[in-house]
Each structure stands twice: as structure tokens, then as C-alpha cells.
Amino acid sequence: MAKLIKNSFSADLVRQAKFFKALSHPARLSILQYLAETKTCITGDIADELPLSRTTVNQHLKELKEVGLIVGTVEGVKTNYCLNTQAIKDFKSSAISFLEDLNIDTINCKK
């Protein structure tokens, strides 16, 4: 963001936002779904499944890897990308918790 103003927010909020951001692009959601379906695969394969170039897919993979939602293990010439199920569970928990806290019963909004 323009100007480092994010530092003014709590580390927790920033972390939470970062995870949501990782899921804020259809390509990345697609990648996650694809990994869930095939359970294991390589970059090249994914690029074939998406309307994006290999280079671009690689970047999305990198972003997902940076927040820890997926893991990539080198296997000879290829790299095996997999979902990090624990990280996904953790994120799900915190996301639910965050959204749960927003679920208030009384709303004082005037019609």
C-alpha cells in the first residue's frame, strides 16, 4: 500500500488480512482446488489447466507458498507442489473466529 501505514494496525489484523489476500485472486483459488483434486502435481501441469502462462502461474504459486498455504518439494527437475493441510485448517479456524465475532445479534441501524 502506498505509504507504510499498515504498520499502524495490529500484527494480528495484518496477518489475518494477508491470508485473505492470498485467496483474493481466482487463479490462486483455482490452483488450490486443483491441488486438492490431484493431491499432488507440478507447476507445468497447473499452467495447462489455467488461462495463464506458466510464468504467471509460477508467481501465484510463489505467493501461496509465501503465506504457507502450499508447500513445494523439489523432485529432480520437477517441483512437487502440495497443499499444506495444517496451514489451511489453521487459516479456516482463524477466519471463522474472525467472522464469528462479527455476528452480533442486535443491530441498531435505522431503516
Add this chain to the structure above:
Amino acid sequence: MAKLIKNSFSADLVRQAKFFKALSHPARLSILQYLAETKTCITGDIADELPLSRTTVNQHLKELKEVGLIVGTVEGVKTNYCLNTQAIKDFKSSAISFLEDLNIDTINCKK
């Protein structure tokens, strides 16, 4: 996104991504939390609570309103912003559903 490539993804995925994007900035998460706490308030108030200018907060409010997570009702000179609890519940459901589908048991990733 550079180039209108998002059209190549399923409408569902794009919609899902859009909601995640709405929550991808700490300021917006802050706004939602603040609205949950106070249950009702006006823009000016929120700007005072955040390390951002009124104009910027207004823009974040606009984004949240566009995806339907909050509702704004004009009340004289002021505008009353409130959480759209139903929309939040719906989002929570779809987010959980999406993440649930990623929770596969068997992972074939080589160590």
C-alpha cells in the same frame, strides 16, 4: 488484474475471490470489527479510530458496501453504516465450504 483474464475463470470463483479481497486489508477488517463493537456508527467516527484519513476510510467503506458486507443508511446529514449480518453469514458459509473442500486426507507429496 492486467488484462481481462479473470473472465476466463468461473463466475463462482471470481465471486469467491472478490469477497476474500474485500477482507484483504487490515483497515477493512478494522472497520468491520469496529462496526461489530459499536453496532452502529457513522463514517467520521470510524476515521477517528483508524490511522487513516476520512477520505481513505470512506473508500474502504465503499468497497465493503459494494460487496454487500455492510449497509449504509442516510440519516439526515450523517450516514449510518452497519454490518450486513446475513451477508457475513453467507460469506462465512461459502468460505468454510471452499476451505473444507481443500481438506483432503491423503497427500501424495514426497518428502
Add this chain to the structure above:
DNA sequence: TTGTTATGACGTATTTTTGCGTCATAATTT
């Protein structure tokens, strides 16, 4: 009516995000 206020619309400067092509590198094949 004349101020005063609260907001939203606009315009703009910066930073990021996206998407891709091109190379360099490391592991396989032949």
C-alpha cells in the same frame, strides 16, 4: 438566509499486483 457539518465524488501521486517474455541453471535423456 447564512453558516456549519457530514459526506460523497473527483482527481492525482505512489505502490502493488498481474501477466509475460527471456535467461540462466540444474537434472534428464540420448
Add this chain to the structure above:
DNA sequence: AAATTATGACGCAAAAATACGTCATAACAA
């Protein structure tokens, strides 16, 4: 050893997201 392959790193251009200041406008108060 010489091709072939699969990737990641780099660099670039275009598009979006951020953060704000300034105005215009509508509702109220004096």
C-alpha cells in the same frame, strides 16, 4: 558430452489498489 526439460529469477508494461486533498452538495442550526 550435447540436447532437452522444468523451473525460478529478472525485468517490464499495464492495470489496480491505496491514501489523500479539494470541492460540491444536502441537511441543520443559528
